[in-house]
Amino acid sequence: MSGEALLQVENLRLDLVVGSRRFGAVKDVSFSIGRGETFGLVGESGCGKSITALALIGLLRRPLAFGGGRILFKGREIQDLPGSEMRKLRGNAISMIFQEPMTALNPLSPVGRQIAEMFVLHKGATWHEAERKAVEALADVRVPAPDRRVKDYPHQLSGGMRQRVMIAIALACRPDLLLADEPTTALDVTVQAEILELIRDLSAAQGTAVLMISHDLGLIANMCARVGVMYAGRLVEERAAQEVFRAPSHPYTGGLVASLPLLGARASHGRSRLKEISGVVPAVTAFPEGCRFNPRCQARTDICIAEDPEETALPRGGRVRCHHHA
Amino acid sequence: MLQFVFRRLLQAIPILLAVAGLIFLLFSVIPGNFASTQISDGRAVMDAEAVERMNRQFGLDQPLATRFATYVGKLATLDLGTSFRTRQPVWHLIGERLWPTMQLAFASMMFAILIGVPLGFLAALRPGGIVDTVSMVTAVSGLSLPKFWLGLMLMYLFALQLGWLPSFGYGDGALRNLILPSIALGVAPLALLARTTRAAVLEIMNADFVRTARAKGMSERRVVQWHLARNALVIVLTTVGLQFGSVIGQAVVIEKLFAWPGLGSLLVDSVSLRDIPVVQGCILVIVLFFLVVNMLVDVLAAIIDPRIRYS
Amino acid sequence: MKLRANLVIGGALFATVVVAGALAPFLAHTDPVMDANLMNAEVAPGSEFWFGTDAQGRDIYSRVLYGARISLTVGIVSQLINTVIGVCLGLSAAYWGGWWDDFVNGLTNLMLAIPSLIFALAIMAILTPGLTSLLIALGLTNWSYTCRLSRASALSLKSQGYVQAAKVLGYGDIRIMLTQILPNILGPIIVIGTLGMGGAVLAEASLSFLGLGIRPPFPSWGSMLSDARDQITTAPWISIFPGLAIFMTVLGLNLLGDGLRDILDPQSRARTA
Numbered sequence: 001m002s003g004e005a006l007l008q009v010e011n012l013r014l015d016l017v018v019g020s021r022r023f024g025a026v027k028d029v030s031f032s033i034g035r036g037e038t039f040g041l042v043g044e045s046g047c048g049k050s051i052t053a054l055a056l057i058g059l060l061r062r063p064l065a066f067g068g069g070r071i072l073f074k075g076r077e078i079q080d081l082p083g084s085e086m087r088k089l090r091g092n093a094i095s096m097i098f099q100e101p102m103t104a105l106n107p108l109s110p111v112g113r114q115i116a117e118m119f120v121l122h123k124g125a126t127w128h129e130a131e132r133k134a135v136e137a138l139a140d141v142r143v144p145a146p147d148r149r150v151k152d153y154p155h156q157l158s159g160g161m162r163q164r165v166m167i168a169i170a171l172a173c174r175p176d177l178l179l180a181d182e183p184t185t186a187l188d189v190t191v192q193a194e195i196l197e198l199i200r201d202l203s204a205a206q207g208t209a210v211l212m213i214s215h216d217l218g219l220i221a222n223m224c225a226r227v228g229v230m231y232a233g234r235l236v237e238e239r240a241a242q243e244v245f246r247a248p249s250h251p252y253t254g255g256l257v258a259s260l261p262l263l264g265a266r267a268s269h270g271r272s273r274l275k276e277i278s279g280v281v282p283a284v285t286a287f288p289e290g291c292r293f294n295p296r297c298q299a300r301t302d303i304c305i306a307e308d309p310e311e312t313a314l315p316r317g318g319r320v321r322c323h324h325h326a
Numbered sequence: 327m328l329q330f331v332f333r334r335l336l337q338a339i340p341i342l343l344a345v346a347g348l349i350f351l352l353f354s355v356i357p358g359n360f361a362s363t364q365i366s367d368g369r370a371v372m373d374a375e376a377v378e379r380m381n382r383q384f385g386l387d388q389p390l391a392t393r394f395a396t397y398v399g400k401l402a403t404l405d406l407g408t409s410f411r412t413r414q415p416v417w418h419l420i421g422e423r424l425w426p427t428m429q430l431a432f433a434s435m436m437f438a439i440l441i442g443v444p445l446g447f448l449a450a451l452r453p454g455g456i457v458d459t460v461s462m463v464t465a466v467s468g469l470s471l472p473k474f475w476l477g478l479m480l481m482y483l484f485a486l487q488l489g490w491l492p493s494f495g496y497g498d499g500a501l502r503n504l505i506l507p508s509i510a511l512g513v514a515p516l517a518l519l520a521r522t523t524r525a526a527v528l529e530i531m532n533a534d535f536v537r538t539a540r541a542k543g544m545s546e547r548r549v550v551q552w553h554l555a556r557n558a559l560v561i562v563l564t565t566v567g568l569q570f571g572s573v574i575g576q577a578v579v580i581e582k583l584f585a586w587p588g589l590g591s592l593l594v595d596s597v598s599l600r601d602i603p604v605v606q607g608c609i610l611v612i613v614l615f616f617l618v619v620n621m622l623v624d625v626l627a628a629i630i631d632p633r634i635r636y637s
Numbered sequence: 638m639k640l641r642a643n644l645v646i647g648g649a650l651f652a653t654v655v656v657a658g659a660l661a662p663f664l665a666h667t668d669p670v671m672d673a674n675l676m677n678a679e680v681a682p683g684s685e686f687w688f689g690t691d692a693q694g695r696d697i698y699s700r701v702l703y704g705a706r707i708s709l710t711v712g713i714v715s716q717l718i719n720t721v722i723g724v725c726l727g728l729s730a731a732y733w734g735g736w737w738d739d740f741v742n743g744l745t746n747l748m749l750a751i752p753s754l755i756f757a758l759a760i761m762a763i764l765t766p767g768l769t770s771l772l773i774a775l776g777l778t779n780w781s782y783t784c785r786l787s788r789a790s791a792l793s794l795k796s797q798g799y800v801q802a803a804k805v806l807g808y809g810d811i812r813i814m815l816t817q818i819l820p821n822i823l824g825p826i827i828v829i830g831t832l833g834m835g836g837a838v839l840a841e842a843s844l845s846f847l848g849l850g851i852r853p854p855f856p857s858w859g860s861m862l863s864d865a866r867d868q869i870t871t872a873p874w875i876s877i878f879p880g881l882a883i884f885m886t887v888l889g890l891n892l893l894g895d896g897l898r899d900i901l902d903p904q905s906r907a908r909t910a
Contacts, residue, residue, distance in 0.1 A: 059540055083546070091543035098541075103534040106553050108560075108631055121543055153632040169542065344747045352759060466895065470888035472839055474846050475862060475880030482869050482876070575752025579843045583866070593755070594847050597762040605762055613750055 005032040006074060006209050007056070007177055013067035014048070014055055014233075016284045024067065025284045026052055026233045028311075033177065038203065038210040040224035040241070042217050042256065046281045048233040049213045050099075053179040055079075056211075057094050058086045074176070092122040095170040099182040101162035105154040111165045112138070112150025118172035137168040141198060160191035167198060174206050181213045196223060217256050221245060229253045232281055232292040239318030249320040251297050252277070291323065299324045330628050330635055331621075338617045345613045346401060350394055353602045406610070407603035411596075416607035419592060424611065426496055427588035430581070431573050431615075433504050434512035435566065442516040443562060446523025453528060461520055468517030474579045477510035481584070494585040507584045511576060515569040519562065526561040530554050560631045567623030571616045643899065647892025654886045658705030667696045682874050689874040691864065697875060700856035701882050707857045708886055711771055711841040712834040718776030719837075720830050723783025728814045730784075731791035741784065748781040754840055761849045771850050775837050783829050790822040824901030828894055835890035842883050858883050 014026035026048040033039045041049045054060050056071060058081070071079040078089065098104045105114060115137050116130035125133065131150070138146035141164040154162055163183060170178055180199060184192035200223060203210050212223050220227055220241070227244050229237040229252065237250040248254040258275035279296040282288060288295055294304040301324070309323045388396070400407065406416035445465075449458040484506060485493030497503035530536060531554065539553045540546075578590035585591070589608050596604040628634040682689040689697050730741035748756075757774040764770035794800055795818070803813050844850035845859030853860050858879040865875035 057541060059537065087543045087545060089543070091541060096541045098534060098538065100534050104538045106535045106539070106557070107633060108556050117544075118542060155633050166538075169538075340743075341746060341750050344743065345750060348747065348751075349759060353763060466891050467884075467888060470835065470884055470891050472842050472859075472862075472880060472883045472887070474843060475876070475883065478862065478866065478869060478876050479880070482873055486870050571749075571752045572754075575754035576843070578754060578758065579846060582847055593758065594849070597758055597849060600762065602762075605759065609751070609755055609759055612752065612755055616752065617750060 005072075006035045006037075007211075008032040008070075008072040009052075009056070010070040010072070012052065012055065012069035012071065014051055014060065015065050015067035017063045017065050018285065022065075022067065023284050023287070024233060025064065026055075026067075029069075029230070029233075029235045030311075031228050031235060031238055033209050033211060035176070036203075036207045036209055037226070038200075038212060038224045040212045040214065040220035040227040041230055042214060042220045042227060043230035044215055044281050046232075046283075047230040049230050050181050052230075053096065053181050053211060053213055056179060057090050057096055058083075059090075059096075088122075091118060091170075091175075092173045093175050094177045094179065095173070095175045096179040096181065097163070097166045097170045097183050099185050101159050101166055101186060104166055105162055107154055110151050110153055111157065111162075112152075115150070115165065115168050115172055118169055122173045133172075134168075137172050138165070140171070140202065141165070141168045143168075159187050160195065163187060163191075163195055164198065167195070167202070171202055171206065171208065175208055177209045177211065178203060179211045179213070182215070183212075184219070185214070185216075192219075199223075217260055229256070232287055233284065234292055234321060235319075236293065236322065237318070237320045239314065239316075239320075243316060243318065249314060249318075249325045250293075250322045251299050251324070252293050291321075293322075327628070327635065331625055334621050334624055338621060341617065342610075342614060343398075346398065346610060347394070349606050349609050350397055353606060354390055354393070401610075406607035409596075409601055409604050411599055411601045411604075416603050419604060420589065420607055420611055423587060423589045423592045426499070426586060427574065427577060427581070427590060428615070429499065429504060430507055430511065430577055430586060430588060431570065433508035434510075434573055435515060435570065437508050437512035438515035438519055438569070439566060442519030443523050445516075446520040446525075447527055447558075449520065450524045450527035450531065458524075462524070465517040465520045468513045471513060473510050473514065473576050474583050476513060477507065477580055477583045480506045480510055494583075496585075496587050507580050507586055510583075511573060511580045514576070515566075515573055518569060519565060522565045523558065523562050526558040527554065530557045533557070556630060560627050560634075563623055563627050563630075567620040570619045574612055574616060641896075643892045643896030647889050647894075647896055650885050650889025651893055654705050654882075654889060655709065657702050658709050661699075661702040661706060667699045689872065689878075691861070691868070691872070691875045697861075697878050700861060701858070701878050703856045704858040704861065704879060704882060705886070707768070707851055707855070708838050708841060708883070710768070711775060712838040712886075712890070714772050715775035715837045715841075716779075716830055716834045718772070719778075719780040719833060720783055720826060722777070723780035724787045724819070724826060726780070727784040727787025727789075728791050728818060731788045731795060732810060732814055732818075738788075741788070745781045745784050748778070753778045753836075754843060757840060757844065758847075758849065761844060766849055766852050768851060771841055771844065774844070775840055779833055779836065779840075782833075783826060786825055786829060787822055790825070791818050794818050794821055824897075828898045828902050831890055831894035831897055835887040835894070838883065838887050838890070 009032065010030050012026060012029040013024055015022040016025045029048075029052060031039065041052065043049055051060065051064055054064075055066060058078075060066060066079060069079070070077055073089070073094065078086065081089075105111065112131060112134040115134035116125075116127065119125035119130035119133050120127060123130075134150050135146045138149055143149050143161060143164050149157075149161075154165075157165065167183075178199070183199065184195050187195060196219065199210065199212075202208070210223075212220060214220050221244075224241050227237075227239060227241045228235050229244070229250065231250075231252045237244065237248070237253045239249070244253060245257060248257045255275070255277035259277065277296055282292070282295070288305075290303075290305045290307055291297070291300075291309050294300045297304065303323050307323070309321050311319045311321050312325060313319055314325075397407075404417070406420070408414070409416055409419060412419070445461045449461045452458055481493050484491050491506055492503050493506075495503060536549060536553055539549045544552075574590075577588060578594055580586065581588045581590035582594050589612060593605060593608040593612075595601075596608065624634070691697055691700075726741045726744070730738040756778040760774035760777065761770060764773065791814070800813060800817050803817050808816075841850055841857070842859035842862070845852075845857040846863045848860075848863060851857035851860050853864060861879040862876060865872075865879070868875050
C-alpha cells in the first residue's frame with residue numbers, strides 16, 4: 001500500500017429495504033485507499049460497486065440504507081456525520097463523477113455557472129471570482145476556447161465535453177478523493193481514452209486519490225495499482241493489479257480475466273475463443289446461501305453451498321474470499 | 327430570443343386562419359340560412375321577399391368560395407362582420423364582453439396556481455404520506471366536479487344562506503363579485519396543476535443532475551430551490567398555458583350561471599339565437615386569446631429553459 | 638395498496654351508475670317524464686320521495702335514475718367515436734407518413750387550439766338539440782389526445798423487428814396496423830378513453846345545462862340542474878342530487894382511468910388530461 005491510508009472502509013454493510021425486510025446488498029466489504037493512490041473496483045453490473053461509492057459520500061437514497069461498518073476518512077469516522085458536516089466534505093474533499101454525462105448536468109444552467117457553484121459553495125468565492133475560476137477549470141480539463149464554452153448550456157455540448165465539465169466540477173476544489181463511477185461507459189471508444197488520460201493526469205498532478213469503478217477489467221488494469229473484485233455485494237478478491245492478471249485467485253476473477261480479449265495474445269496462448277462466465281448475478285433479494293458465487297462456480301463443492309467463506313490473506317499480499325482459492 | 331418570439335408568432339397565423347376556415351365551413355353547411363331558420367323557429371315571420379332581401383344584405387346569396395374570400399378579406403382588416411340580430415358590428419359586441427372574461431379567466435387561474443402548485447409540491451415531498459394522499463384525493467375529486475354545479479352550491483351556501491358574497495352579476499367588476507365564479511372555474515385547473523406539479527417534482531427529484539447537485543455538497547434547501555424548482559417550473563408553466571384553453575371553454579357555463587357579462591354568455595346567447603357572425607367572432611377571439619396566452623407561456627418557458635429557445 | 642383503491646372505488650362507483658341506469662324501470666318509483674303532479678311540487682326528501690320532488694312535482698329519485706341512461710349513452714358512444722377517429726387518424730398518419738401525416742398533424746393542432754367545449758357548442762349551434770346531435774358534437778371534438786398518442790406509439794413501433802417481419806411476410810398495411818401495432822398501444826388508449834368518458838359526461842351536462850343539449854322534459858342531469866336553478870332558495874335538493882350523480886359518475890371514471898393507467902401504462906404519469 002502506497003502512503004498512509006486516506007480512506008479506510010471496514011466491514012461496510014448496505015441494506016436494500018423492502019417493507020420491513022432488509023437485504024444485505026453489500027456485506028462485509030473492507031478496503032483502504034492511500035493518499036494519491038488509484039484503487040479499482042471491478043465486477044459485473046449489480047455487484048454493489050456504485051452503491052458502495054454513493055455510501056462513501058452519504059448519497060444513498062431509499063430503498064437503500066446504511067447497514068453497518070465504519071468509513072474512516074483521514075482517520076475520522078464519517079458514516080454517521082450529520083448532514084451539514086457531510087456536505088462540507090462532499091464535493092470539497094471527496095467528489096464524484098457519474099456514468100451518465102448526458103443527464104448529470106442541470107439543463108437550465110450554463111456549464112460555467114455549474115462549475116463556479118463549487119467555488120462559491122466551498123471556497124467562499126464571490127460569483128464574479130468563481131466565474132473566472134470556472135474558465136480556468138475548463139481549460140484544465142482541456143476544453144478548447146473555455147472562455148466561450150462557459151456560457152454554453154449542457155445540451156450544446158457533446159457527451160465527451162460534458163464529462164469533461166463533470167470532471168472540472170469534481171476536481172474544482174482539489175479534493176483528496178475522487179470517486180469515478182464508470183466515467184467512460186457511456187462514451188465513444190475514442191473519447192474514452194482521452195477522458196481516462198485526463199483523470200489520470202489531473203489526479204496525479206493534484207495528488208488526488210481515485211476510486212475507479214468499472215465493469216471493464218482492462219480499463220482498471222490500465223489505471224490502477226490495486227484492484228478489488230466485487231461479486232454479489234462482497235469483495236471476493238483484493239490484490240495488486242498485475243497479480244490479479246497473472247494469477248487470479250478467486251474463480252470469479254479467473255472468469256473475468258479469461259473473458260478479456262487480449263490483443264495479440266490469442267495465438268501465443270492458443271486460445272480459440274473468449275471464455276464467458278455462465279449465468280447472471282443474482283438479485284439482491286435472492287443471494288444464495290454459502291458462497292454467493294457457488295451457483296455459477298465451476299470449482300464448487302459441498303462446502304461452498306454450506307458455508308460462507310472467510311477472507312484469507314494471500315502469501316504474496318492481498319486477500320481472497322474462497323474455500324478453494326488458487 | 328426575439329427570433330424565437332417571431333417564429334412563434336409566425337406559427338400562430340396558419341392555426342388562426344385554419345380556425346377561421348373551419349368555423350366558416352361549419353356554419354356554411356347549415357341547411358338553409360339565418361333568415362330561413364328565423365322562419366322555421368317561428369321566432370319571426372318573414373315573407374319570401376324579406377328573406378331574399380336579408381340574404382342579399384348579408385351577402386348570403388353569393389357562392390361559398392366568394393363568401394369565404396370576402397370573409398377572410400374582412401378579417402384581415404379586423405372586421406368581424408355585423409350581427410344578424412342587433413345589426414351592430416360584431417367587434418363592438420365582443421369588445422364590451424372581452425374584459426370581464428379576461429378578468430374571470432385570470433382570476434380563476436391565479437386561484438388555481440396559488441393553491442394547486444404548492445399543494446402538488448408538498449405532496450411530492452413525501453409520496454404516500456398523509457399530505458400526499460389527502461391532496462391527491464382532493465385533486466381527483468376536483469377534476470370530477472361539474473363546475474356549474476359547484477358554482478350553484480357555492481352560490482347557495484355563500485350568497486343565499488350566509489349572505490357573504492353577491493350571488494350573481496358583474497357589479498361593475500367588484501372583487502366581491504369575482505370570487506365565487508373564479509373559485510368554481512378554478513377548481514379543475516387547481517386539481518390538474520396539483521397533480522402535474524407532484525408528478526414533475528417526483529420525476530426531477532430522481533433526475534441525475536439533482537444527484538450531481540447533492541454530490542457537490544449543496545444543501546437540500548438549495549437543491550430544491552435552485553435545481554428542482556426551476557426545472558419543475560417549466561413543466562408547470564406549460565400546463566398552465568394549456569389549462570387556459572379549458573378555463574375559457576368552461577367559462578361559458580360559469581358566466582351563464584353567474585350572469586357574468588363575458589364572451590361566454592354572449593356566445594351561448596348567440597348560439598341560441600343563431601346569430602352566426604357573432605358566434606364566429608366569439609370563437610375566433612377565444613382561440614386568439616388562447617393562442618396569445620400560450621405564446622406568452624412559451625416565451626416565459628424559453629427564458630427559463632434554453633433547450634426550448636434553441637430547438 | 639393505492640393502486641387497488643383507485644380501481645376498486647372507481648369500479649364500484651361506475652358499476653353503481655351502470656346498474657342504476659340499466660335497472661331504472663325497475664328501481665324507479667314513477668315515470669320520469671309523465672308523472673308530473675303539481676300537488677306534490679317541491680316536496681322535501683323523505684320516505685315517500687327519497688330525493689324530494691321538483692317544481693312540477695316529479696320524483697327526483699326516479700329522474701336521477703333515468704338520467705344515468707342519458708349520461709352513460711353519451712359518455713360511452715361519444716368516446717367510442719372519438720377513439721375510433723383518433724386511432725384511425727393516428728395509426729394511418731404514422732404508417733403512411735408524407736402529406737397525410739402533415740395533414741393529420743395540422744388537424745390535430747387545430748383541434749387543440751379550439752377549447753373542446755366551445756367547439757362542441759359551435760356544432761350544437763348548427764344542429765337541432767337532442768341526443769344524436771350531442772353524440773355527434775362530443776364525438777367529433779375530443780380525439781386529438783388519442784390521435785397524438787397512437788401516432789407517437791405507432792411511429793416508435795413501426796421500425797421494430799416484428800413489424801418489419803410482418804411486412805416482409807407480405808402482410809397488408811391495414812392488417813399490420815390492426816394486428817401488430819394496435820394491440821401494443823391498446824393499454825394507453827383504454828386509459829385515455831376512460832378519462833375521456835368522464836369528460837364527455839361533464840360536457841353533456843354542461844351543454845344540457847345551457848339548454849343546448851338534451852332538452853326538458855327528458856331527465857338529463859344537466860337539464861335537471863338548469864331547471865333547478867330557479868328553486869335553489871326554496872328547494873335546494875332539486876339541485877343537489879343530479880349534481881351528486883354527475884360527480885359520482887365522473888369520479889368513478891377518473892379513478893378507474895387512474896387505476897388502469899397504473900396497470901396498463903405504468904411509465905406515463907399524469908401530465909395532460
